[in-house]
Amino acid sequence: MTATTQLAPVFAALGDDTRWSILVRLGEAPASASALARELPISRQAIVKHLEVLSAAGLVESEKVGRELVHRALGGRLSDVARDLERIGRSWEARLARIKRLAEGAG
Amino acid sequence: MTATTQLAPVFAALGDDTRWSILVRLGEAPASASALARELPISRQAIVKHLEVLSAAGLVESEKVGRELVHRALGGRLSDVARDLERIGRSWEARLARIKRLAEGAG
DNA sequence: CAGATGTGCAACTATAGTATTGCACTTCAG
DNA sequence: CTGAAGTGCAATACTATAGTTGCACATCTG
Numbered sequence: 001m002t003a004t005t006q007l008a009p010v011f012a013a014l015g016d017d018t019r020w021s022i023l024v025r026l027g028e029a030p031a032s033a034s035a036l037a038r039e040l041p042i043s044r045q046a047i048v049k050h051l052e053v054l055s056a057a058g059l060v061e062s063e064k065v066g067r068e069l070v071h072r073a074l075g076g077r078l079s080d081v082a083r084d085l086e087r088i089g090r091s092w093e094a095r096l097a098r099i100k101r102l103a104e105g106a107g
Numbered sequence: 108m109t110a111t112t113q114l115a116p117v118f119a120a121l122g123d124d125t126r127w128s129i130l131v132r133l134g135e136a137p138a139s140a141s142a143l144a145r146e147l148p149i150s151r152q153a154i155v156k157h158l159e160v161l162s163a164a165g166l167v168e169s170e171k172v173g174r175e176l177v178h179r180a181l182g183g184r185l186s187d188v189a190r191d192l193e194r195i196g197r198s199w200e201a202r203l204a205r206i207k208r209l210a211e212g213a214g
Numbered sequence: 215c216a217g218a219t220g221t222g223c224a225a226c227t228a229t230a231g232t233a234t235t236g237c238a239c240t241t242c243a244g
Numbered sequence: 245c246t247g248a249a250g251t252g253c254a255a256t257a258c259t260a261t262a263g264t265t266g267c268a269c270a271t272c273t274g
Contacts, residue, residue: 015118020115043233043234049231067241068250086186092185094182153263
């Protein structure tokens with residue numbers, strides 16, 4: 001499960017409120033760090049750092065347009081993570097059900 | 108989207124490697140904090156704190172059995188989160204596609 | 215009862231993460 | 245060229261989090 005073993009960094013990226021705000025905003029439309037800084041109550045540099053984290057997690061992609069660096073949210077990556085989670089969640093439920101069956105059979 | 112607005116805390120809970128280890132371990136079979144402390148290279152108290160975070164995020168449920176407090180991973184909660192993510196990811200992709208169509212049509 | 219095991223609370227340390235500010239460099243417009 | 249807007253790097257301050265240890269209390273077993 002190479003994908004599974006590297007899930008924690010993605011969750012760490014998603015686990016900050018400010019970062020989540022940025023990501024949701026980028027999901028509506030791509031934007032530069034300076035543009036985001038005008039809309040959100042934090043400095044441009046703080047936003048840049050958040051974007052680096054999101055980028056490292058594969059949740060954001062950047063493209064240089066003139067002097068601007070435009071960032072966009074990658075919904076596909078989010079969907080991939082979602083599928084991993086779904087699968088893991090199911091396996092836990094299945095194991096729990098099996099344990100319960102054994103307990104009922106033995107008790 | 109009441110569920111969506113509260114996603115960040117869940118990811119914050121999932122975003123720590125140690126906490127993820129604990130959760131995966133509980134997914135295999137329920138266990139007490141002391142039992143987990145024997146298997147993992149951290150103290151019982153550290154595990155207890157992690158369990159509190161996981162519990163607050165709705166990812167773990169606890170039940171007292173004798174003098175033990177047994178914890179189990181809630182796969183259903185994980186699946187719920189997965190479905191939210193999947194939906195959000197799709198909407199981002201859709202919006203991006205719409206923006207691209209507009210750009211092509213105008214340019 | 216005595217001992218082993220399990221839990222809960224509290225104080226404390228250390229490290230990682232968030233956010234700020236300041237400055238230098240680049241690039242587009244007048 | 246000049247100014248405005250965008251970016252990048254670096255130093256710093258602050259806060260949150262992870263982890264530890266020590267002790268008191270509860271509970272099962274012999």
